[in-house]
Amino acid sequence: xxxxxxxxxxxxxxxxxxxxxxxxxxxxxxxxxxxxxxxxxxxxxxxxxxxxxxxxxxxxxxxxxxxxxxxxxxxxxxxxxxxxxxxxxxxxxxxxxxxxxxxxxxxxxxxxxxxxxxxxxxxxxxxxxxxxxxxxxxxxxxxxxxxxxxxxxxxxxxxxxxxxxxxxxxxxxxxxxxxxxxxxxxxxxxxxxxxxxxxxxxxxxxxxxxxxxxxxxxxxxxxxxxxxxxxxxxxxxxxxxxxxxxxxxxxxxxxxxxxxxxxxxxxxxxxxxxxxxxxxxxxxxxxxxxxxxxxxxxxxxxxxxxxxxxxxxxxxxxxxxxxxxxxxxxxxxxxxxxxxxxxxxxxxxxxxxxxxxxxxxxxxxxxxxxxxxxxxxxxxxxxxxxxxxxxxxxxxxxxxxxxxxxxxxxxxxxxxxxxxxxxxxxxxxxxxxxxxxxxxxxxxxxxxxxxxxxxxxxxxxxxxxxxxxxxxxxxxxxxxxxxxxxxxxxxxxxxxxxxxxxxxxxxxxxxxxxxxxxxxxxxxxxxxxxxxxxxxxxxxxxxxxxxxxxxxxxxxxxxxxxxxxxxxxxxxxxxxxxxxxxxxxxxxxxxxxxxxxxxxxxxxxxxxxxxxxxxxxxxxxxxxxxxxxxxxxxxxxxxxxxxxxxxxxxxxxxxxxxxxxxxxxxxxxxxxxxxxxxxxxxxxxxxxxxxxxxxxxxxxxxxxxxxxxxxxxxxxxxxxxxxxxxxxxxxxxxxxxxxxxxxxxxxxxxxxxxxxxxxxxxxxxxxxxxxxxxxxxxxxxxxxxxxxxxxxxxxxxxxxxxxxxxxxxxxxxxxxxxxxxxxxxxxxxxxxxxxxxxxxxxxxxxxxxxxxxxxxxxxxxxxxxxxxxxxxxxxxxxxxxxxxxxxxxxxxxxxxxxxxxxxxxxxxxxxxxxxxxxxxxxxxxxxxxxxxxxxxxxxxxxxxxxxxxxxxxx
Numbered sequence: 001x002x003x004x005x006x007x008x009x010x011x012x013x014x015x016x017x018x019x020x021x022x023x024x025x026x027x028x029x030x031x032x033x034x035x036x037x038x039x040x041x042x043x044x045x046x047x048x049x050x051x052x053x054x055x056x057x058x059x060x061x062x063x064x065x066x067x068x069x070x071x072x073x074x075x076x077x078x079x080x081x082x083x084x085x086x087x088x089x090x091x092x093x094x095x096x097x098x099x100x101x102x103x104x105x106x107x108x109x110x111x112x113x114x115x116x117x118x119x120x121x122x123x124x125x126x127x128x129x130x131x132x133x134x135x136x137x138x139x140x141x142x143x144x145x146x147x148x149x150x151x152x153x154x155x156x157x158x159x160x161x162x163x164x165x166x167x168x169x170x171x172x173x174x175x176x177x178x179x180x181x182x183x184x185x186x187x188x189x190x191x192x193x194x195x196x197x198x199x200x201x202x203x204x205x206x207x208x209x210x211x212x213x214x215x216x217x218x219x220x221x222x223x224x225x226x227x228x229x230x231x232x233x234x235x236x237x238x239x240x241x242x243x244x245x246x247x248x249x250x251x252x253x254x255x256x257x258x259x260x261x262x263x264x265x266x267x268x269x270x271x272x273x274x275x276x277x278x279x280x281x282x283x284x285x286x287x288x289x290x291x292x293x294x295x296x297x298x299x300x301x302x303x304x305x306x307x308x309x310x311x312x313x314x315x316x317x318x319x320x321x322x323x324x325x326x327x328x329x330x331x332x333x334x335x336x337x338x339x340x341x342x343x344x345x346x347x348x349x350x351x352x353x354x355x356x357x358x359x360x361x362x363x364x365x366x367x368x369x370x371x372x373x374x375x376x377x378x379x380x381x382x383x384x385x386x387x388x389x390x391x392x393x394x395x396x397x398x399x400x401x402x403x404x405x406x407x408x409x410x411x412x413x414x415x416x417x418x419x420x421x422x423x424x425x426x427x428x429x430x431x432x433x434x435x436x437x438x439x440x441x442x443x444x445x446x447x448x449x450x451x452x453x454x455x456x457x458x459x460x461x462x463x464x465x466x467x468x469x470x471x472x473x474x475x476x477x478x479x480x481x482x483x484x485x486x487x488x489x490x491x492x493x494x495x496x497x498x499x500x501x502x503x504x505x506x507x508x509x510x511x512x513x514x515x516x517x518x519x520x521x522x523x524x525x526x527x528x529x530x531x532x533x534x535x536x537x538x539x540x541x542x543x544x545x546x547x548x549x550x551x552x553x554x555x556x557x558x559x560x561x562x563x564x565x566x567x568x569x570x571x572x573x574x575x576x577x578x579x580x581x582x583x584x585x586x587x588x589x590x591x592x593x594x595x596x597x598x599x600x601x602x603x604x605x606x607x608x609x610x611x612x613x614x615x616x617x618x619x620x621x622x623x624x625x626x627x628x629x630x631x632x633x634x635x636x637x638x639x640x641x642x643x644x645x646x647x648x649x650x651x652x653x654x655x656x657x658x659x660x661x662x663x664x665x666x667x668x669x670x671x672x673x674x675x676x677x678x679x680x681x682x683x684x685x686x687x688x689x690x691x692x693x694x695x696x697x698x699x700x701x702x703x704x705x706x707x708x709x710x711x712x713x714x715x716x717x718x719x720x721x722x723x724x725x726x727x728x729x730x731x732x733x734x735x736x737x738x739x740x741x742x743x744x745x746x747x748x749x750x751x752x753x754x755x756x757x758x759x760x761x762x763x764x765x766x767x768x769x770x771x772x773x774x775x776x777x778x779x780x781x782x783x784x785x786x787x788x789x790x791x792x793x794x795x796x797x798x799x800x801x802x803x804x805x806x807x808x809x810x811x812x813x814x815x816x817x818x819x820x821x822x823x824x825x826x827x828x829x830x831x832x833x834x835x836x837x838x839x840x841x842x843x844x845x846x847x848x849x850x851x852x853x854x855x856x857x858x859x860x861x862x863x864x865x866x867x868x869x870x871x872x873x874x875x876x877x878x879x880x881x882x883x884x885x886x887x888x889x890x891x892x893x894x895x896x897x898x899x900x901x902x903x904x905x906x907x908x909x910x911x912x913x914x915x916x917x918x919x920x921x922x923x924x925x926x927x928x929x930x931x932x933x934x935x936x937x938x939x940x941x942x943x944x945x946x947x948x949x950x951x952x953x954x
Contacts, residue, residue, distance in 0.1 A: 012037035012118040015104070016055075019111050020075045025068045027052050028111075040097075040120055042090030060086035060094060071101075075112055079103045084121060096125040141216075143233040144225050145172045146192060151225075159216070159237045161209035172231065177205035187231075191222045194229040203242065203280070204235070215242045247395040250274045254402045267406050268376075269300050275380055276303035282359060283381040285309050289316050289331055289374075296327055296377070303381075306358055312351050321350050327377050330365035334374045336396050338388045339363040355381070362387045366396055368403040378403065429504060429524030435517050437461045449504070449526045451497035462522075467501055469493035482510045482520055491527070502528045544616040546594055547601035555615025559625045559674040562613065563667065571667040572629035572637065575681035576604070579659040579693045581620035583833065588656065595651045596658060603644055608637075623678065634664050638696040645694070661688040662696035670699050690765060713766045717750075725751045726776055728783060730949035732941045733796070733914060737928045741952055743796035745829070745916075745936060746784060747943050748776070773802045774811065781818050787946070788822040791953055798827040798857060806834050807841075812848050819852035827878065829859040835874060846875045857914065862898060871909065879906045881932070883917025890922050903930045 014037070016030040030048065038044055041058075048054050059067055063085035070083055081101040086094045098121040105113040134142055134153060141156035143149055152167040160167060160175060173184040187199060201218040208214055218235040253274050261267035272284045283303035287296040296314040315323035316331050325347050326337035340362055342348050342355045355363075360381040367374045378399075382388070388396070429449060432441040439457050447453055450465060457464070470493065481488040489507040496502055506524030513519050542554025550558055562571070578584075578600065585593040597620070604622060605614045613625040626637060641662055648655040663685025665671060670680040680699040688697040720726060730744040750758040767773040781799070788797055805811040819826060828849060835842045835858065846856055857878035862885055881902050888895035899915070906913045915927050918937030927935055941952070 009034065010036060010119075012040055014116045014118075015114070016116060017107070017111065017113050018071065020072055021110060025056065025071050027055055030055055037118065040089075040095065040118060041087065058088040060088065062086075074101065074103050074114060075106065075110070084125075095120055096122045139236060141233075141235045141237070143167075143172070143231075143235075144223070145188070145231045145233070146225065146228060147171070150230065156235075159208075159214070159235070160206065166209075172233075175206055177207055180205060187220070191220075191231040192229050194222070196222045203238075206235075247279060247392060247399070250279045251395060251398055251402065253278065254399060254406070257406060261406060261410065264407055264410055265300075267403070267410065268378075269302075271378065271403060272300050272302035275378075281380050282383045283308070285379050286376055287314070287327060287379065288376040295322075296331070299376075304358060308354055308358055308360075312354060314351075325351065326363060326365035327379055330367040330377050331374055334367050334369065336367070336393060336400060337365045338393070340386050340388065359383045364388045364396060366400045366403075368400060368407060370404065370407050375407075427526075429506065429522065429526065431462065431522040431524075433462065433520045433522075435519070437463075437520070440519070445526075449496075449502060450494070456497075465492075465494035467493050467495040469501075478508070482508050485510055492524070502526060503531045547598055547616050549601050549605065549622075550613070550615040552615065552617045555613065555617065555623055555625075556674040556678070558613045558615070559677070562625060562627060563672070563674065566627065567668075569628050570630045570669075572626040572631075572634050573665045573667065573677040573681050574624040574626065574637070574641070575617075575663040575678070575685045576622040576624070576641065577661045577663075577685055577689065578620035579661060579689075580833075584656065584658075586839070588651075588654065592652050592654070592656075596649060596656065599649050599651065600658065608640060608644055617678075623681070625677075631666055631669065634666070634698055638662055638664065641696075642694050659693040661685060661693065663688055663699070664696060665699040713763060714770050714772070717763055717766060717770075717772055720750055721772065721775055721779065724779070725753075726779060727751060727946070728780065728787070729757075729943040729945060731936050731943045732949065732952055733798070733934050733936045734940055735934055736932055741795075742934065743798070743825075743827075744949055744953075745798040746780070746787075746800070748780065748800075768802060768804055771804065773804050774808060777802065777805050777811070778814055781814055784826065785818045785821055788825045791950075793822060793825040795953055796825055796827050796855070798829050800829045800859065803831075803834055806830060806845065812845065815849055815854060816852040819849075819854045823853040824855050827855045827857050829857045829880065831859045832861050839874075843874060850875050850877075862902060871905075876911060878912045878914055878933075880914045880916055883937070886915050886917050886923055886927075886937075887919065889926060890920070896926065899927075899932075900930050903932050906933075907931065 013033040014030055015033060017028045019026045019028060030052070032045060032048065035045060037048065043054070051057075056064065056068075067083065067085050070081060074081055079102065082099070083101075084096055084098050087097045088094050098119040100117045100119075102115045103112060104115055107113060134140065137153065137155050138158075139155055140153075141159045142151075142153040143156055144151035148169040148171050149167050152164050154164070157164045157167060162170075172188055173181040176184050190197070199218075199220045201216070201220075204216050204218040206214050206216050215238050216235040217238050218233060220234075221232045223230055223232040250271075254271060257267055257270055261270065268286045272286060275281050275284045281303065283301070283305055285298055285302070285305070286300040287298050290297045294315055294317050296316060298309045301309050313322050314325060314327045316328050317323040318328065318332060322328070326339050329335075330337045339345050339348055342352055342361055342363070348355065361383055363379065363381045366378040366380070368376055368378060380388075426443075427445050427448075429445050430441075430443040431439060431446055433439050439460050439462065442454055442457050446457070450457075452464070474490075478488050478490075487507055487509040489505075492504040492506050494502055494504055503526070504524040505527045506522055508520055508522045511519045511521050542550055542557060544551040544554075549555075559573075578596075581593065581596075584596060597616070600622065601614070601616060604624060609624050609626060612627055615623050617623050626633075629637065641660070645658055645660050648657045650656075663681040663683070665677045665680035665684060667677055671677045684697040684699040688695045691697070727749050728746045729749045730746060732741050733743045733745060734740065735742045748760050748764070750763055752758055764773075767776060784797060784799055788795075801811075815826075815828065830842075850856060855877040856875065857880050858874075858876055859880045860882045861879040862882050879902060881899055885895045885899050885902075889899050890896075903913050912933040914934040914936065915923075915932045916936050918924055918927065918935045919939045921939070923937075924935060924939065944952070
């Protein structure tokens with residue numbers, strides 16, 4: 001056990017025999033009992049044992065005589081000797097040893113046997129030397145306090161003017177200016193409770209013995225003194241230099257601003273900040289003369305303002321009191337003007353009260369000029385009276401010259417500032433090497449990007465960044481290029497300190513630097529994020545986020561590549577549109593609508609077109625390029641499409657039937673590029689939509705002829721509108737059960753150039769697609785008004801509203817204008833589908849219309865996705881029962897139940913009903929029995945001209 005302790009104890013223990021004479025000491029034997037001496041000295045035990053003079057030879061020469069003499073004490077009867085001395089290690093350096101020598105045996109008068117212990121006290125000795133130096137330091141004061149001062153060095157005594165013995169016991173807060181005493185008391189209390197924190201006071205006012213105030217730069221910390229918490233204070237007296245230092249420091253910084261500032265506003269703003277924050281002035285502001293108002297306009301304020309600058313008025317007109325202060329005088333005369341004491345200076349009368357409220361005891365106004373013309377004034381306010389004396393005036397003049405010089409040079413220095421900012425503060429990689437490639441400089445961006453510190457990089461070669469990605473030829477080319485005096489640019493794949501790769505877009509430029517030779521300057525940008533995101537960005541650019549399919553751009557790009565690679569083959573282009581998708585969204589909600597789109601995408605991609613290009617072009621429109629498909633296969637694929645959609649989709653626990661329309665075009669027959677194929681398929685799709693749900697059209701010459709016919713018809717319709725050839729036909733409406741004619745429905749017709757009457761089926765599609773429908777409806781509303789007024793408003797007349805007009809705010813205004821004359825005689829018919837697609841807008845539309853007295857009827861009621869969800873709240877007067885139910889109710893009990901339900905529902909909601917399309921006696925009989933309000937149809941009367949309806953109504 002003792003052997004283990006000796007081995008691990010951090011001291012060297014030895015046993016020695018020595019012969020001591022009057023003049024010399026000879027060590028006969030020195031055996032160390034543990035190996036710690038090897039760690040202390042660097043000498044091995046073997047080396048020590050082989051040299052009996054080893055110990056005395058390595059004692060510092062200046063200590064050798066002393067330790068020899070001290071050894072005699074052991075031979076003279078002392079049992080224990082404790083001492084310290086310097087001892088040379090094997091590497092030549094010295095350590096301080098604390099040695100305790102105990103006498104074991106006096107073998108004779110001259111020979112002794114001892115046990116010694118060595119302890120390394122080098123660190124403690126260094127601390128002692130430092131403390132001694134601080135205690136004697138002539139300019140740095142040091143205090144330690146607990147309840148009072150317990151230690152003060154020589155400099156502290158001199159700075160405070162107290163003898164050391166008078167400082168001891170003094171409470172610390174008594175040594176600072178009165179305004180700081182509460183702060184210091186609080187700090188002292190916290191420290192004596194053991195709270196650990198540091199404080200730095202850049203300008204701490206102290207109170208000397210003679211009552212004067214000095215300024216110190218002070219650092220304080222919590223320490224332990226004799227086992228108890230204490231405050232440790234180091235301070236330097238800066239009183240003498242402080243007054244000049246403030247302005248001098250600002251001048252120094254202003255000189256830097258002359259180089260760095262890029263804009264006038266930046267320069268003046270920073271000067272103000274410096275004067276407040278570094279020079280310690282209470283408030284600073286910059287004003288410029290306003291030639292129109294003759295007053296000074298503030299442009300920058302810093303420091304303790306409290307609304308002063310915005311409240312006061314300073315004139316540049318000497319004839320007014322507000323123009324006789326320092327600011328006005330400085331602007332007029334171009335010289336520095338001083339206000340030594342606000343309390344007594346008569347020139348300050350207009351502003352004295354406000355200045356004293358804010359502690360502005362003195363001030364000065366410094367005009368600055370550009371090319372000899374005074375353009376503004378810098379106003380400085382101090383909390384100290386008489387702050388600006390003759391000595392300060394010289395410094396202020398230098399400040400004035402610096403500002404004026406900077407303003408004149410501002411444009412010229414802009415470029416220099418830009419370069420400096422780019423290098424010093426920018427995020428761009430800047431690295432400089434010598435001609436051999438040794439790194440001389442790196443900026444902060446290099447550290448941040450690479451993870452290496454400047455110290456780790458200085459003197460190293462940029463190969464420290466090598467990742468192994470680039471070939472030897474790459475680097476040979478780099479050095480060959482820059483050695484020849486040309487710049488080298490490339491994207492470098494480098495490695496950070498932590499092993500991660502980073503991408504650097506870097507340009508290396510050789511620069512000749514006088515006699516120092518060639519330097520290589522590397523400017524680079526970290527493009528790692530761009531590289532890592534490049535693929536993701538490309539993917540997102542070409543992908544629909546909802547379905548994962550290519551979006552419009554991605555789809556067309558993929559089609560283009562396919563056509564380039566397989567242009568010798570036939571391909572089929574399909575455009576697929578979900579019928580009435582907006583209605584599905586309204587009924588089931590957008591979340592279900594999104595899921596429908598995802599399921600449709602999955603069906604197209606996985607079940608039918610797994611080897612083809614499938615994309616979502618937007619909204620409810622999908623596109624497919626079926627590769628290698630000829631014209632004869634198109635119809636078969638279309639059939640498969642409709643079969644795929646023949647069954648309802650299961651979405652969120654609901655079975656939803658999705659209907660589609662398809663348009664198709666062929667490559668290369670119809671078009672030879674993606675855009676052309678899309679255009680042709682889109683044209684085919686528009687014709688498929690006209691034919692009803694679950695239909696497709698294939699682009700062909702027939703469709704081209706239809707398109708040409710479309711444009712011809714449009715021109716004819718525009719001409720017909722100009723020639724007023726649109727007219728109404730009327731179908732009478734009868735009241736049940738007495739069959740009284742109570743009104744009629746207006747039906748749009750067109751009189752051809754030769755007098756033939758055309759039905760809407762021949763032209764309404766073109767009217768709606770071209771937007772001409774609004775012009776036609778406006779014209780027909782006027783005719784409707786004339787018709788109703790001619791019959792003295794005795795009958796109701798219904799008017800069908802197109803989807804386009806329903807969404808047009810100007811249509812509402814037109815209806816309200818007509819309603820002023822005809823009131824409730826006019827009934828607007830709006831299809832149920834329009835309500836379902838946008839119920840909020842429908843509510844607003846109907847309320848606006850009905851407020852003018854017009855009545856509203858829902859046309860084709862019962863055919864939409866949801867007939868009841870909105871009916872309770874919509875302001876509607878009449879429900880028109882769709883003719884499909886009327887036609888089927890004789891044979892179908894379900895249709896009969898639907899009609900009966902609609903009639904009963906309308907009655908309970910206070911609405912009337914019109915059954916349209918009545919074509920038999922039996923239908924009429926059933927409608928009377930069910931209590932339907934009105935009927936119309938071919939069984940009763942076909943649509944007729946205006947002359948004919950006049951006879952019926954009379």
